[in-house]
Amino acid sequence: MLEELEIRALGPIQQARIMLAPHAGMNAITGETGAGKSMLLNAIELISGAQSQPARVGVDADQSWVQAIFDVSGNDRVLQLADEAGSECEDDQLFITRTVPKSGRSRSVLNGRSVPRGVLKNMTSQLVTIHGQSEQLKIANAVKQREFLDSFAANSSARSAYSQAYTQYSALKEKLDKLRHAQSDAVAQIDYLRDAISRIETVDPHVGEDEELKAQRDYIESATEIALARGGALMALDASAGEADEPSVSELLARAIHALRSVEHIEKMGALVSRLEAASDEIQDIVYALSQDADDDISPQDLDTINERIHDLDELMKRWGPSLDDVLAWKEKAQFDLEDLDASPERIQELEKELEKSLEKAKDAARTLTATRVAAAEELGSRVTEELKSLAMEGSELHISVTSRDELDSFGADSVTFEFVPFPGSPRLPLGKSASGGELSRLMLALELVSFEKKHAREGDADENAPRGSVPTLIFDEIDAGVGGKAAAELGKRLALLARGAQIIVVTHLPQVAAWANKQFVVAKEKTRDGAYTTVTHVDKEERVAEIARMLSGSQSDMSLQHAAELIEECTLRIEG
Structure with missing residues (x-):
């Protein structure tokens, strides 16, 4: 819900701040023709991500600036989008700012963080719906018509079931088409995968084996140097390892311990004896380890075997590496790919049966979805036609056709078309080709009203207790074109009725419409010696x-x-x- 709109240097508006009616309610924007009411709509379009127009920057300003503050409490989708954009909402408020310079690019800011203009479009599409001259034409789009009908039908479970069935069918069809139209390529790929898997299995590597072998090779290549060093160390540490004239470390430690035995009852000397004994034990462990290494049987044949193994592993890693981990992961994936590429007649026949079952399942789901649309189309068209009578469009009719087709697509097996009859005897024509701007505005109001009433009937009194941020903002411009008298009063009443569950902003010339508003703002042009400027005042x-x-x-x-x-x-x- 839009709480506040602030504007600086946009067209004739030097500065304006609008505090809108709280929660659900109706806000009327009035003023004489040419005063600048369109600038308010332009400001909302800017924060909705519309293309910037530097020509609308105020005469004496370098840039226009617009800021909107939304209450988004309870609007989980918007809160999620803000988090994904790195612009988390504090206190359930969303700040959107748009700056448009006279030259250069505009800047979009979401909660203090610069974002692409597309982020604003995505965000505000969840918050604001503008029924203006350009926006009205969107309902002429087949996709928008289908989306509106689905929303009215509340058929999300049927759409979800169909989407799952269609996705499964499409995946199977793609797999089967791939096998049928590229069997020769598949056979070549199968041969390659089988040879590669066989090669890896023949070598049978294990993770880290290459590093282990290289360590062994380094040890063997340094065997002579290691043997000499080990022998020298053994002779120095243990007298029994050689025939040296000098006493070894073990012998010297034994002498030292013996010399201190006589005074070890003295606490300080006893501690030193214990430390020497510990050192002697450690030396014996080292001597034992060196002696064990001396027993290793190292031969040139061992080095040849290790080098051959390292070579085999290197070949695998060059082809499917760079590491043995990667080689083994590639082999696992290749085994799955091999199953998918099995182009044997038996495999194709098996997939054909699976595809046939999947297609029938998708068609069943599509028929269920179509049934929800057909029922909703009849109800929506009838109720909107009845509503149009109250909006000075007696004799106008809305017909919604749901036409089945043989082909499936992502959205079902039917086509939705909104057709409008502007007066009795007129043929049904596509919506965008048969209604004027004012008629489209009132038709959109009728659609919104009927949709609101349907939702209210489904959810009971849930909307009355809904969080403020979940209240939609609907903007109507030029909805009163060609309307007057009793019909004007009825138009205002209908907007006020819709405002019970939505925040309504209407730009109007009709007092019979403005009088229904909870809040009214007057746009007026003030003349000064230096020219003219526009003010926006809450009255x-x-x-x-x-x-x-x-x-x-x-x-x-x-x-x-x-x-x-x-x-x-x-x-x-x-x-x-």
Whole structure:
């Protein structure tokens, strides 16, 4: 839900700050023609990721600046998108800022962090729906029509079941097509994989074996040097290892221990004896280890065998490495690939049977999905047609056709088309080719109203207790084109009804519409010596009565003021009732 909109140097608006009606409610934007009401819509489009227009930067400014603050409490999808963009929301508030310079690129900021313009589009698509001249045409798109119908049908479980079945069918079909159309390539690949797997299995490496062998080779290649060093160390440590004239370390330690035996009852001397005995034990362990190494039988044949093994492992790693871990991982994957590439007639026949079963399952799911759309299309078209009567479009009709087709795609086995009949006797025509801008606005209002009522009926009173951030923001522009009198009052009533479960912002010229609003803002052009600028003012009480009076008769006579006050009071009582 949009809480606040602030604008600086956008078109004729030097500075404006709009605090919108809290929670669900209706906000009316009024003002004389040419005052700059379109700039407010342009500001919301900018924070929604629309293309920037430097020509709209204020005359005396270097850049335009727009900021919107949204309450997103309870809106898990938006909170998740903000986290993914690295712009976490604090206190369930989302800040979107857009700066448009007169020259150069615009800058988009989400919660203080610069983000691509596409992030704003993705984010605000979950928060704001604009029913303006350009946005209205989107409902003429077949994809948008199908999405709207699915939302009305609340058929997410049927769509999910179909999506799973279709995904499985598509994967099997792709696998089978690959085998059928590339058997020769598959055979060559199979031969290669089998030879490679056989080669790896013949060598039969284990993880880390290459490093172990290289360590052994280094040891063997240094065998002579190691033997000499070991012999010298043994002679120095143990007299029994050689015929040296000098006493060994073991013998010297024995002498030292013997010399101290007589005084070991003295605590300090006893401690020294213990340390010497420990040193003697450690020396004996070292002598034993050196003696064991001396018993190793090292031959040139061992070195040849190790080098051959290292060579075999290096060959594997050159082809499927760079490490033995990679070689073994490649072999495991190759074994799975080999099963998938089995192009034998038996394997193809097996896949054909699987594909046939998968196709039938997908078709069953598609029929179920189509049934939900057909039922929803009949209800939606009938209810919108009835709603249009209250919006000065007596005789207009909305027809929604769901046409089955043989081919499956990601969204089912049918095509959804919204067709509009603007007056009795007119042929059904695609929505974008048969309705004017004002008619499209009112048609979108009727669609939103019927959808809201359907959702409210499904969820009962859940919406009344819903978090503020989960309330959608709907913006209507030029919805009152060609409407007047009783139909205008009914149009305002319908917007107020929709505002019970949504935040409504409507740009209107009709007092019968504005009088229903919970909050009203007046856009006015002020003239100064240096030119003109636009102000946006929240009006209430006497100021609002004066604005409604102006809208009623173009003046503020006693009669028009009285009429305006009565109109506001009547609408307020009906809203509260």
